[in-house]
Amino acid sequence: MIQIEMLEKYDAVRRLYKKSEIIFEKDNFATHYYQIISGTVKMNNFNDEGREFVQGFFYEKQCFGEPPLFLERTYPANAEAVEDSELICVSKANFLKLIAENPAVSIIMIENLARRLHYKSVMAAEISTxxxxxxxxxxxxxxxxxxxxxxxxxxxxxxxxxxxxxxxxxxxxxxxxxxxxxxxxxxxxxxxxxxxxx
CATH class of the missing domain: 1.10.10.10 (Winged helix-like DNA-binding domain superfamily/Winged helix DNA-binding domain)
Structure with missing residues (x-):
């Protein structure tokens, strides 16, 4: 993903999350870009009966939860640390500035979002049929x-x-x-x- 040195140029902050700690919750507005330095994060939500549905797992050097940063929308799911994890976070304003000033990073983000969309499309068809x-x-x-x-x-x-x-x-x-x-x-x-x- 994005080099840590580049993120630090845009005032990135490192944060530690304990196992099972919530990073952000469904329906909250997106405020930061998150990238994993170490650990594992899952995005999930729950149905009316309380059954968990896992949207995906994210690992070292992967980012998560960034689509709402571009849409002025809320998060569609929760993010939770699966194990003790260290993340690097950049405020929304600084992240959008980073994207605008670094076209190569924009391409990386587009590829990453396209890969995830492709995965969700494939798995949605598989799960239903x-x-x-x-x-x-x-x-x-x-x-x-x-x-x-x-x-x-x-x-x-x-x-x-x-x-x-x-x-x-x-x-x-x-x-x-x-x-x-x-x-x-x-x-x-x-x-x-x-x-x-x-």
Whole structure:
């Protein structure tokens, strides 16, 4: 994403968030650009019954929650630290100034937003029409590219917990576990020391 040195030129501030701490809440107006130095953040919301729906997970060197900065809209979801995390934050005014003064950064942001929109379009179609095995394979293939999972001897390590897989596909953890076992039998993936490889 954006180099930390560049963000610091626009008065960036580093902030520490504890595990489960809320970074911002749904329906609040966007005030800052956030980029992860270390840790993991999830964006989520809840239905009327209190069931959590995870919009996505974000990791080191990724940003999150920036679309409302361009739209004068509120956040469509909450952001929560999944683990102790260090973020670098830039005020909205300074972030928009950074974008205006650095066209190369604008291209980076456009590419990032386009990648996320593509992912959401693909996964929305999968969740509404496809079975569990197909949903998981789509998630794995997209995650390999989007999260830059490393290729190891056994294949690409899908570095997501079973819970995260369920959160991102709308499946229960038990369904994820069954589907993974079935996919292993079909030769679509490998399980080595409880780790999933594609």
């Amino acid at each position: 496809q079975d569990a095995e197909h949903r998981l394979l789509q998630l794995f293939d997209y995650s390999i590219a989007y999260f830059n999972f490393k290729k190891e001897q056994e294949g690409f390590h899908i570095d997501l917990t079973r819970q995260k897989m369920g959160d991102l596909t709308g499946l229960r953890v038990e369904t994820v576990i069954r589907a993974i076992k079935t996919l292993e039998k079909k030769g679509e993936l490998k399980i080595v020391n409880r780790k999933v490889y594609r």
